[in-house]
Amino acid sequence: MTHIPHGAHLIAGLRVKGASVFAASPATGPVHHYSEGTPDHVAQAAMAAEAAFDAYSATSRETRAAFLGQIAQEIDARGDAITRVGAQETGLPEARLIGERGRMTGQLRLFADHIRKGDYLDRRHDPALLDRQPLPRPDMRMVQRPIGPVAVFGASNFPLAFSVGGGDTAAALAAGCPVVVKGHPAHPGTGELVGDAIAAAIVTCGLHPGVFSLVQGSTHQMGAALVTHPLIRAVGFTGSLRAGLALFDLCAARPDPIPFFGELGSVNPMFILPEALAIRGDAIAKGWAASLTMGAGQFCTNPGLAILIDGNAADAFVATATAALQDSAAQLMLADSIAAGFRAGRDLVAGSAGVTTLLSGDSAGRHAAPCLYEVSADTWLANDDLAHEVFGPLGLIIRAKDAAQVAVIARSLQGQLTCTLHLEDGDMAQAQSLMPVLERKAGRVLANGFPTGVEVADSMVHGGPYPASTNFGATSVGTLSIRRFLRPVCYQNLPEALLPIT
Template sequence: MTQSTHGHHLIAGDWTAGETRFRSAPATGQAQEFASGNAALVDRAVQAAEAAFADFAATTRADRAALLDAIADQIEARAEAITAIGAAETGLPEARLQGERGRTTGQLRLFADHIRAGDYLDRRHDAALPDRQPLPRPDLRMIQRPIGPVAVFGASNFPLAFSTAGGDTASALAAGCPVVVKGHPAHPGAGQIVAEAVDAAIRQTGMPAGIFSFIHGDTHEVGQALVQHPLIKAVGFTGSLRGGRALYDLCAGRPEPIPFYGELGSINPCFLLPAALAARGAQIAQGWAASLTMGAGQFCTNPGLVILPADHADAFADAAAAALAEAPAQVMLTDGIADGFRQGAETLAASADPVLRHDSDGRNARPAVFRVDAARFMADPGLAHEVFGPAGLIVATDSDDQMLDLARALEGQLTITLQLDAGDTALAGRLMPVLERKAGRILANGWPTGVEVADAMVHGGPYPASTNFGATSVGTMAIRRWLRPVCFQNLPDALLPADLRD
């Protein structure tokens, strides 16, 4: 990070200090000061985005692809600095940040290739039929067009892949939509270095400066001003159910309501079926323990709920406890997240039986696992709430029918996992019609942590997993959030978008 831009906002190519400051709270090292945004800065950034929109929307797919590739290159050129400050701010291991940086640059390049191919435009043409009886048909052409300036919120748990130049930003820029990013105060330094990379790529490719702004903020003012600004046309958000729902309600309450694409929370149930447990129960328990504690449980796909037959519950709980007994303490992203994890574990402890419980203090967390029967689980809605961190709940069912009843009672999820063998096919077949209505991704004999960035990926689901069950925040289909279909009737080629001309 250069001294001239340290702690500043980036507003349409200009680094701006702002009048007020806040201090970061890193896991290690010295705290640093950053400018704190306000509604006036938001208005300046959004006005610049709107001014740049028409020209940016008219750029060729090849030119936008070159921009995305350049952003990826500029991020890689700052790799060491990003890893160093990201590790200090979040406590995440360097290897994790290096992998996340690869995912971030990979998805930028994936969207570059995606828009070069052009299939996402869904172009359709119904040629004119002037002689059709009893009425002629006009010439109809349809294409997906960008919607306008987009607001993106950085995520606490992914300082790179879901933040400044993460999937929301990459897909919006690919679509031709300018982006205003609200940086997350958990990793302001990492966010700012990535913003420098985006700024450098915009200058390198000659794109309008207004297509990207980055605003620091440690209060709710920036977020509220963004989602309520009349020129913002959609919002991308990854975060808590409480915070996301508040922003969603603001979007819905505007004079012109806009879509809020929020990924909010999930307990990612895992159904462990009897034949699989009989054949490899200890192995399944070890796999679940590893997934539960990956990244201190700070993934939106963390498998916090296990559902299994009661006659396998004791053996599974013992094997899981043994696998987790020596799990080391892990640093959590922020003090607030660590406090929330401890409170969530206390809530589970008040209603469920302990299987394994470690003391967690300060910003550190160790796993906590509890157990309850299905009847108690379905009678207590609080047990189905996400605990962000390495906390798991084992639910024992006394029949296949009760397992189905529990599945029907679940809220929307990002993922649902089936552990099954050939002998479980009949039960799995009964579950599938229920499960596919509950989650955006259903997987077999794996674990949900780890989301492949690919064409077929769906990272979203029915509420409260996300606020729009028809959208995904990962994979190339994410670009659809920032597009809308427009039909052009009898327009001459000169007035059509370039991608729709003969």
């Protein structure tokens, strides 16, 4: 059965339409129209979220855990429609969307289990010491409390796991914060279906309807209105560096600045150390080619840089990687704008002095073909343009003179989501010398693998120093992500009846 979208915003349980619409641009299938959000729609959603906050923030952990589980159940009930509409809008294969939906619902259930345990609240109690000299100590209790309504921006590259019902929304709801989501215009139908699932869960659980609102839109004006609305207390964002910085600046310039948790971009460098290169160079090159082209390279953990020491083993690595990428056909990208951005980034790299083109396939329209380039470390260190993410299937090999220059490259890196070491036992000394540098550069350091799999787990960190993210102490994946939307409050000498339910 074909799903016909209603095309409305979802504000406090009501379907709301405006005077203007925007047209989706699906990869296949019919074109549908969706209501264009305005600052007035944003204000309605923010006021509804504020109206819901007192009651929702006071709910028990069990109530919120049951709510998260019900959202997962409602999403699964709409699974076939979500997969069908998502495939039409994004061009992603059904298997990828089914897997991503499983990740989204699995994350909701993981967060439900996590908040039931209560450890995330970091509860502390210093009992009163009335007889202490020279001064008595009062009774003090500390606990993490919800911060208020949270704005979430749907991501372009993950229509499910990082969008309407994805990690930021799940974390904020788990923390006890109502959410206002700006849906991404690249997949509004998919977002609408997930939004309807969350709304159904709210009704089933008997919660205030303002706990969740979804406002669709294709304009920058609506995003600006959302982050500057005085009732919004924090923002979760996954997207480009340019868009993220614009929103970050708006958050900082408010009369009451609010935290902006942005995951913005990363080149995710791989350091291929000499013994690993000599022993497993061919396997690493083939694995890298597969990681670069996975999902047309549209992953924020796509390993765009390979750093190795020049020599015969490096020559063999380059030949194998080039051959492997030549066998990869052009792939459909998630949106026309993403494809255009990829071509612009490719042209910047290819046109830079000292860069050698190893492979540059035909990337026309919404398709992207793999591209591979190489450069000396001296040239790379002298050209800051080569250190920036190109979102898509593009790899850059950096040939260093020796281990000392590899260390210079590591120290010159900006903040990253990930850094990878490929090593064997004989590389251990060099790896040990690099580790103090890499752990300051990235939120996740891994060995002998590829970073494009981001496990949803307690220990995962998906964030890093700027510009990988705007808050080096936070993660957008894993149970620690809930802490972004909490703040510590100390209760001194308060009667039990006035303490929050925790």
